Amino acid sequence: MTESNPVAIVTAAAGAGIGAAIVDRLAHDGYDVVVTDVHERRCREAAERLSVAHGREFLAVPLDVTDESRVQAAVASVIDARGRIDVLVNNAGWSKIEPVSEMSLDTWRRCLDVDLTGTFLCMRYALPHMIEAGRGSVVNISSISAYETSTEHGAAYSAAKAGVLALTRVAAAENGRHGVRVNAVTPGLIYNDFLRKIYPDEFFDGYAESRSLVGRVGRPEDVANLVGFLVSDQAGYVTGEVYGVSGGVYPHA
Numbered sequence: 001m002t003e004s005n006p007v008a009i010v011t012a013a014a015g016a017g018i019g020a021a022i023v024d025r026l027a028h029d030g031y032d033v034v035v036t037d038v039h040e041r042r043c044r045e046a047a048e049r050l051s052v053a054h055g056r057e058f059l060a061v062p063l064d065v066t067d068e069s070r071v072q073a074a075v076a077s078v079i080d081a082r083g084r085i086d087v088l089v090n091n092a093g094w095s096k097i098e099p100v101s102e103m104s105l106d107t108w109r110r111c112l113d114v115d116l117t118g119t120f121l122c123m124r125y126a127l128p129h130m131i132e133a134g135r136g137s138v139v140n141i142s143s144i145s146a147y148e149t150s151t152e153h154g155a156a157y158s159a160a161k162a163g164v165l166a167l168t169r170v171a172a173a174e175n176g177r178h179g180v181r182v183n184a185v186t187p188g189l190i191y192n193d194f195l196r197k198i199y200p201d202e203f204f205d206g207y208a209e210s211r212s213l214v215g216r217v218g219r220p221e222d223v224a225n226l227v228g229f230l231v232s233d234q235a236g237y238v239t240g241e242v243y244g245v246s247g248g249v250y251p252h253a
């Protein structure tokens with residue numbers, strides 16, 4: 001691979017779910033992927049796994065998206081190493097389900113910090129490089145929780161993910177004329193084992209059979225395929241949009 005390959009930064013890419021599938025998809029599509037995650041060891045291991053799978057070297061940049069100085073330094077290090085940023089996928093998310101009447105301020109702040117402020121900070125420092133280059137694409141991973149009336153995901157997470165949609169639309173309006181597109185994706189249940197620690201068993205019971213319209217829960221690859229399209233030139237007329245990927249559980253127009 002040479003410096004001329006388009007460079008894609010993906011946050012929270014060393015987990016068990018969507019981020020890992022996105023880096024795999026983008027690597028498959030020829031991107032020079034930068035694996036970032038707050039968990040340093042898993043971040044390096046994920047980049048190594050990707051290198052073995054795709055036969056070329058990928059950068060690992062440990063990053064907590066809530067830390068402004070580290071976001072700034074991470075973006076600068078990618079520019080130093082690769083000279084360009086073509087794609088940013090804001091995948092980092094965090095949630096803890098507490099009713100509003102009992103929610104701690106820490107839960108509220110942590111959720112807004114990771115899901116919304118983290119998305120803002122990464123855009124804040126990556127966008128100037130895209131604007132300068134006159135090209136770029138950002139995909140923000142929101143959730144169906146941004147629209148639904150449900151107790152399933154908790155108000156902090158829903159508020160943060162709804163905020164991501166507003167942030168996406170305004171950033172798209174600001175940057176389209178600079179050649180930069182900004183879109184969001186709202187997944188429904190995309191299964192990974194870690195979710196068992198966050199959601200009660202009842203959340204999963206019957207989801208595939210009676211809620212999903214396609215008889216299964218989502219897979220990380222379902223989101224990665226959509227992201228792969230949205231960042232590609234095939235999506236050149238697509239910006240400021242929100243795409244669901246929820247097996248029809250929460251279609252939204």
Ligand SMILES: NC(=O)c1ccc[n+]([C@@H]2O[C@H](COP(=O)([O-])OP(=O)(O)OC[C@H]3O[C@@H](n4cnc5c(N)ncnc54)[C@H](O)[C@@H]3O)[C@@H](O)[C@H]2O)c1
Nearest residue numbers: 012014015016017018019038064065091092093143189190
């Ligand atoms: N899994 C779902 O059902 C689902 C549904 C809708 C939306 N989403 C959203 O999709 C995204 C990915 O979710 P996932 O469940 O696939 O998990 P994932 O495995 O892709 O992401 C979890 C990773 O996030 C990292 N992380 C946590 N806090 C971070 C921080 N401050 N900075 C950087 N990295 C951090 C963790 O280390 C972990 O590796 C999240 O934004 C989530 O809200 C997930």
